[in-house]
Each structure stands twice: as C-alpha cells, then as structure tokens.
Amino acid sequence: MARASSASRPCARDRILAAASELFYNEGVHSVGIDRIIAESGVAKMSLYNHFKSKDALIAAWLDEQHRGWRQWFQEAIARHAEASGESPLLAIFDALREWIEKPNFRGCAFINSAVELVDAEHPGYQITLDHQQAIADHILTLVKAANLPNPEDLAKQLLILMQGATVVAMMHGCPNAAGQAKAAAAVLIETASQ
Amino acid sequence: MARASSASRPCARDRILAAASELFYNEGVHSVGIDRIIAESGVAKMSLYNHFKSKDALIAAWLDEQHRGWRQWFQEAIARHAEASGESPLLAIFDALREWIEKPNFRGCAFINSAVELVDAEHPGYQITLDHQQAIADHILTLVKAANLPNPEDLAKQLLILMQGATVVAMMHGCPNAAGQAKAAAAVLIETASQ
DNA sequence: TAGTATATAGACAGACCTGTCTATATGGTA
DNA sequence: TACCATATAGACAGGTCTGTCTATATACTA
Secondary structure (H helix, E strand, O other): OOOOOOOOOOHHHHHHHHHHHHHHHHHHHOOOOOOHHHHOOOOOOOHHHOOOOOHHHHHHHHHHHHHHHHHHHHHHHHHHHHEEEOHHHHHHHHHHHHHHHHHOOOOHHHHHHHHHHHHOOOOOOOHHHHHHHHHHHHHHHHHHHHHHOOHHHHHHHHHHHHHHHHHHHHHHHHHOOOOHHHHHHHHHHHHHHHH | OOOOOOOOOHHHHHHHHHHHHHHHHHHHOOOHHHHHHHHHOOHHHHHHHOOOOHHHHHHHHHHHHHHHHHHHHHHHHHHHHHHOOOOOHHHHHHHHHHHOOOOOOOOOOHHHHHHHOOOOOOOHHHHHHHHHHHHHHHHHHHHHOOOOOOOOOHHHHHHHHHHHHHHHHHHHHOOOOOHHHHHHHHHHHHHHHHH
C-alpha cells in the first residue's frame, strides 16, 4: 500500500479525495476539518500534507476532480437520455438534471455551494467554481447552436437559468419535480423560438 | 445610549444586528466570528451575549429580520414596478429582481447562502431559510391565481424556478441581465399559458 | 537483506473561536 | 445625589482548527 500501483487498496491520495468529496459535499468545506478527513480516509496527517499543500489546496483538488467528472457525466447523460427518449438534447438536459437531483445524497450543486462558502475570489478553488459554471453555459450554447435556433445566446441563457433554478428549487424546496417543471418550461421556450 | 429610546445612537441590539447583517451577507456566517461583529458594531461582548444567547441565535435573528424586510420590500417593489410599467405583476417580479441584483453588494440570496452554509436542519436559522423560500413561492402562486391563468401551480413553480435561477446565474456568472432574460422567458410562459 | 519511498500514529504549537466573567463607566430617573 | 439598568473594555478558559514534526512501520526493488 506504499505504491499507487497496488490493486488491493486505493492509494492514500485517492482515499483522501474520496473522503473529502463525501464530507465536503455533504457538510460543507468550512464545517469539515482536516481531522475528520483523516479519520474517514485512514490516511495519516503527514501523508495528507505530503499530497496536498494545505486544506485549501485539497478543496481546490476536490473541486477540480468534481469539475472533470461532472462535465463528463453531464455530456454522457444528455446523450443517453436524448437517445432513449428521441427528444432534443436541449430537453435531455433536464432529464439528466432530474437523474442527478434524485440521487439520495443530493444537496445542490457543489460548485454553487462552494462559491457561497469560499466567498474569496482569491481562493485556489474559487475560479474552478466559476469555470465549471461557464463550462455548463458553453455546453448549453453549443447544443442550442447545433439545433439552429434563432437568438441562440438568449435561449441558451434562459435554459441555463432554468437549469440553475431547478437545482436550487430542488435543494431548497425539496421539490422532486423541479427538473420536470424546468423541462416543460424549456419545451415552451424552444417551441416558441422555433416559430 | 443605555436605553433603546435614545434618538442619537442606535441601541446595542440594533448595532449588533446591523454589523452582523453586513458581515454575514458579505462574507458568510462561518467566516465571520463574534469578535468581528463586536469590532464592527462597537458593542461589548457581554452586551452581545445579553441580547443574543449564542452566535447561532444571532444568526437566526439576522435571518428572521432579513425575512421580514425582504418580504415587505419584494411585495412593494412588485407593485411599484407593475404600476410604473403597466405590465402584469408576474412580469414585475423580474423587474424587482433586477433592482435587487443591481445593488452594489449583491451576493446572491442570503437564505440560499445560509442554507448552504448551515447545512444542519436543526440549526435555529435553518427553518427560517426554508420559510422564506416558501413565502416567495406562495406569493408567486397568489399572483398567478389572481391572473386567472390555467394550471396555476405549474406556472407558479416555473416562475419560481426562473427567479431562483436568475439569482444564482447573476451571482455565479456576473450576468447583469439574468433578470431580464428570466423576464423574457416568463413572458413566453405566461403568454403560452393564456392560450 | 539493505535501502528507499511511502506509509502510519499522534504529539505539539500557535492561532482562532465561542462563551463566561471581572471591573468599571454611563445615562436616566426618583 | 443615589440607585439601577445597561453599557463598556477586555481577560480568561476551554475547545477546535491548521499545519509541523518525531518516531516508527510497511512494501517494493536491487
């Protein structure tokens, strides 16, 4: 277990990130201290600081990992839902969103939550939260343009607003059908834009 | 200045709440400690604990005060914008939202932010964040019903999603026109629902 | 087996936090 | 003026946090 190539147990770095991921998302980056992560991961404090320069660097690493994973999943889920339903990828966005919201540990968007908690734009993780949001907006715009709809920038922005709104409403209102309502609204906007 | 009736200086309690309000909203409830609030308000620590049982009680008092103030402002602003523009109160929601977003110290919704930070549903302030969100949803539903539109629950939910989404997009994307885009989308949804 | 890279457990220091408390000051009223 | 309610400044205690460090263990390779 001293080498990352061992197949029987994840390396220390991965165990730290896994523990941090669960704790940070469920409880927030400020409420979870280093000792909690150490206890959860079974990694020694010195190893943690060998892999990550500081707690802030760990937060940034977590956000970076989440950013990559979520982007990949988002694109894959949209394609999967679009294929399964035969509907436009623009509507499939909201099916993917619903799939995410319905996860048992859903507590909103890690990037929104972290931006709220970190506040400080100089924090090493803050820019990642913004990059993530921008990547979503860009992806939606790409899908809208691919659909050859007029005023793509406006429609993309409105769909982004619906998506972010459904995320927050699902979190704050315990609303199981926020994604469905957002999808219905998106359908109207897309239909109207097509005329 | 030992009595609240003094007209020359706010009483200690009000000064604490004013300082807490600014610091908590700008920097988050976890990042701001009691000593910061004491320094900002010029109130002695013992006075602070005479007025508020604990930091958590102060947070709850702040959220309660914000809840009352915001509700009042929201309804007044909608009425004001509806009268000035001659448009439906349902669209005026987004004019009021824009007015709020354009404030120089805008950093999203204090209730969403606090729900994210507090996490714990047992925290004395947590229920207030939920009550606040529910009050907004109820108010939107009331306006939709007053407009005699079909499927009021669905439309109200969609307008709520647009409103929350615009709030988050404005915060995360530095998007000055999120409220305007949400208003344009709302106009389409309302027009479609009317047919 | 020896050496090395990586790991473990956890003590430690200093900073910061929340809440308690002592001593004193201030302002209003009888 | 005396009394009382409320205020001030800030020391203090104990807990928690982040990051540094000592001592030791483990696993792999030559």
